[in-house]
Amino acid sequence: MSIKITVNGEEKEIKEVLNLAELLAELEVDPEVTVVKVNDSMVPQGELAERELEPGDNIEYIFFMGGGAFDLTEAEIERYSRHIILKDLGGTGQQKIKDAKVLVVGAGGLGSPVAFYLAAAGVGTLGLVDSDHVDLTNLQRQILHTTEDTGRAKVDSAREKLEAMNPNVEVKTYNQYLNKDNVEAIIADYDIIVDGVDNFPTRYLLNDACVMAGKPLVEAGILQFSGQLTTIMPGEGPCYRCIFAEPPKEGAIPSCQEAGVLGAIAGTIGTLQATEVLKLITGVGRPLVGRMLVYDAKDLSFREIEVKKSDSCDVCGDDPVITELMEYELSCNLHQQAEA
């Protein structure tokens, strides 16, 4: 015996007595994602099999329409749960971290904690630039590397540790020395740049390149028992040259072998750099734009100095004179203040 029913506005003839669950199965409709009405009344999912179809029944069904902005897997939600429950961060913030691309220039004293914490946080793409090899003298503070890594390329040693820390992070390495011919192409793929370099020529090159490309730069340096940190936001706050117009003169500061640095300071300042990067990515808090944080490890104190954008800055001022990338000559003495 056949009966005529209507399904979503279309007449259908069904040849045998079916219940709603059987009808949906015949239509290849998944009841788990479907809401069904019969003659304008919703039928709960659990009762579909009990409702037999009758002649003239008007069946309507829709599928749930929903979704979200999350790209986090269950495992990622668990891994980053301590971030996600933060009211200021949430899943939205964690998604931003996952979508972010951050370049860390220098896989040494500062670069190590920065990279470790950004990898732990789940930054989606982490770039590392360093042309150096691991040396025994590095191991006092460059915690990405171990004794076994001595002699290895720093970027290779670093990538291995970061991927072990968090396999969700894509680590891209650049085993090369940053110079005016490659810096623009390298930084182009990244949203935020972190300065962990150990020499002034590269520091100034990186500053100039970031200003010209409009890329935020989290800038830091350590020496002996002190450290400093600021965030350079091109167009909004001062760049490095606004604060220090050019590198110190040769001989003005101790040589790299003489100065030394307390290893743990790299951890303190590098971790603060990672914090700044995460704040920039998520929009949480107030970045250190127009402010320089100066750290004294001997009495464990921080002080904040206001730093202003200079209208006469050679690279970001009203009439910039540095309009093309330039390089200073690298000498041993210029390794100071920037020791990472």
Add this chain to the structure above:
Amino acid sequence: MARLILKSEDYQKILKYSLQHKPVEACGIIAGIIDEDAGKYFSTKVYLMENTKNSPEHYLMEPEEQFDVFKDMRKNELDFISVFHSHPHSPARPSQEDIEMANYNEAIYLIISLQQEQEDFRAYFIQNEQPQEIEVEVEISN
């Protein structure tokens, strides 16, 4: 390649609704005419729907509202073209959740990203959990 063709006023209506709801996700349904041979999907009517989740990270439509919309589409002999929703803080690409909840195999899933200053409209077919991007064109009215 298949193409979603939005009337200029429909584009603006969707954009305005999405911006009004920021930071929460906005959602809706687009009806119109499907030219299957040419692979063209023309919008003629936009239904602005309530996001019952009222969340910056999720959206879910109210089934009763969906029933009314489908009834209206049938009454006006319109084809069901697309489901749209906004991503206030992320790119215009389907998330894992979007893919899992893409229950209409033949519909276009339009995502509006408000992450940058310039909005980004991108459209996808999502079948067998595989998004396939298609073109979005905005038709200027005469």
